[in-house]
Amino acid sequence: MANLHDIVQWCNQTLKANEFKDYAPNGLQIEGKAEVNKIVCAVTASEDAIDAAIAEKADALLVHHGYFWKGEAYPITGMRGNRIKKFIQNNISLIAYHLPLDAHPSLGNNVAIADLIGLQNLEALDPSEKHPIGNIAYLDQPLSPEQFKAKLQSIFNFGIIHLPCDKTSIQKVGFCTGGAQDFIAKAASENCDAYISGEVSERTFYEAKELGVHYFACGHHATERYGVQRLANALANQFMIEAVYFELNNPI
Known part of the structure; x- marks a missing residue:
């Protein structure tokens, strides 16, 4: 006790x-x-x-x-x-x-999904943040968007929504669990191939296409x-x- x-x-x-x-x-x-x-x-x-x-x-x-x-x-x-x-x-x-549990480097939501997906070498999505709320990490081997979606589907047991862009290969991935779909612009500024969050907005469809970043909505609850x-x-x-x-x- x-x-x-x-x-x-x-x-x-x-x-x-x-x-x-x-x-x-x-x-x-x-x-x-x-x-x-x-x-x-x-x-x-x-x-x-x-x-x-x-x-x-x-x-x-x-x-x-x-x-x-x-x-x-x-x-x-x-x-x-x-x-x-x-x-x-x-x-x-x-x-x-809330945010402290997203950001913690060993207990947090973001590092947990990185471990599940097999993403390595975590970096800050926004280098200006003292305690980064979002992260960037890398797959060992590049995957096609279809392969990556299937991988996420098997991990989160969620109806993954994929908003595509023209890139044919994914290796550098930005991510932030929950309702952080608007961080896709940060992922684009860091030249990510894909960005993962939990929810999706109508505008995200156009942002993914025009910013050149595959977006994967994996569930607010499912990612947290x-x-x-x-x-x-x-x-x-x-x-x-x-x-x-x-x-x-x-x-x-």
């Missing part, structure tokens, strides 16, 4: 959470019981994830997408009120890390399953607590 605030402090320090300008607070968002024996991790703090934490008799829910996003209304009512009520009634903490699991497993080893992953497949 571990102290909640020791766990949060370790995460904050490990992920360098205070060095990011983010869209929501990173760290402890809802405070529950002081001692933690078991955590459930999930991509998003949905009601299903909260119910899973309750069913598992967990003391905390660790997620990538938490609450209190910039621009949201302040009142704790409706869907969000119902979710927060469940945390409080069951004395369960909510711990969330991995950081919370790596972080939860690190916490389990560091604090000798139990960690369980909850998966609710989101087709977006």
